[in-house]
Amino acid sequence: MIVGEKYSHKHRTEPPGSRQGPYGVGRYAAGLRDFLRERPRVQLFGEVWNLRLSRAKVYLELRDAEGALPCSIWRNDFDALRLGEGALADGAQVVVAGGLDYYAGSRTSSPSFTFAVSGLRVAGEGDLLAQLDRLRKTLDGEGLFALQKRLARRTLPRTIGVVTGESGKARDDVIAGLRRRGWQGRLVWAFAPVQDRHAAPRITAALQDLAATGEVDVIVVARGGGSLADLFCFCDETLCRTVALLGVPVIASVGHHTDRTLIDDVAALACSTPTHAAESAVPVHCAEARAEVLAVAGRLSVHARRALLHRAQALGRLSRAPGEHVAGERRRLHQRMREIRAAGRRRVEHERGRSRRKALVLDRKARAGAGDARGAAQLNALAMALAAHDPDRALERGYALVTDRDGEVVTSASAARATGDVRLRFGDGVVGATITDDDDRA
């Protein structure tokens, strides 16, 4: 097959001169038609655009963020769908079943490529949710859900940007929420369609423009409730990536919590109502905050006064301190002097008594010493007298003491004769002697 071979090698770089053909274009176009018709039949999901009804066929384009495909359905088949008035209009999300087809044209008619639709239904929630789930996982996997949540949100923004529909009720709800907070700053409206296929690019542009001013502190994206199909523009991948990467915090309030769109996931905060979103944009109640600031100012004044009072008291204490110190020292000195005087007197009395006692002792000792000298002299005299009368001293000088045998002193010659035998005691010993009657005294 010519077309099949060419298709399978379409990306190959072929050397010059190696190309097949030339073929007749009609034959090639017919081969292309056959090739496309042999492709597997599939179901496609997308948004209807450029819907045109003709007598024989209904033409439309099926689009999404990544591409588009021309589609056609025979008018009889289309009418048999019984979709109802207005059910299929530009912006509708549909699921089509069919396969590729190619009208080869002719010498007098133009060729055309189409996706031949054999079945079509307006997309149900299940289709949308499946698509949403895939995209949610992709964005979450890239970490895009966390970026906005890391941004610091001001508790008292001066300028708030709001992206919403110009005629929607969400606009009034945002103002009501801000009034409830007592906030009366600058509100910048960036109106954009909030439904259909035009919405996502316009909302994206509005967000980028608001952030680009550098004036807004926070952006509220608000839309009232609706079906998931109505809110599907807030699941647009480009819009959600833009929000995730925006440097200004975005508070989303799209539909209700039961209809969680992707912008709710990527935004800094998701609220159930525009009123709640507005209140979240201004976390503080301005009137209460003013009262709190006044209270803080009052407490600061109290602390300052108290501190000054304490300082004055401290200074007063310090100024009095030297005089009190001197007086105290004077009192202490007087007390010391009294103590010293008393101690002196006590000491003098003590020393006086002690001296008296010593004098008395000395006196007694002196008297006692004088008595001893006199006694000694008398004793010496007596000793000398005794020594003078000591018979031993006479014996030492050559005298002899005559005693009888019993030791009685013989003091006369007659006694000696009477005794007969006597004993003579000399200084160095005793000898016996016999008295004779010879008288040599003549």
Added chain:
Amino acid sequence: MTVPEPPGERLTYEAATARLEEIIKRLDSGEAGLRETLELCREGRTLVELCAAELEAVGRGLEELRLDDLVARLQAGAGD
């Protein structure tokens, strides 16, 4: 001690209120000396003035304008 402020950026309301809470807590503790107390009171009064100015800025009456008007106003301001 003051809250470190990024160069070229004014102190935000939330940073000012957070610092004020710290100051009041410190003063209420009674642990601050005389000099520190007076310095904290002086810093606190500055922060109170800042907070009051921020509250004043969002209390003069709601000003609504379209994004196009804001852009035009900014461009006019840049052209002056």
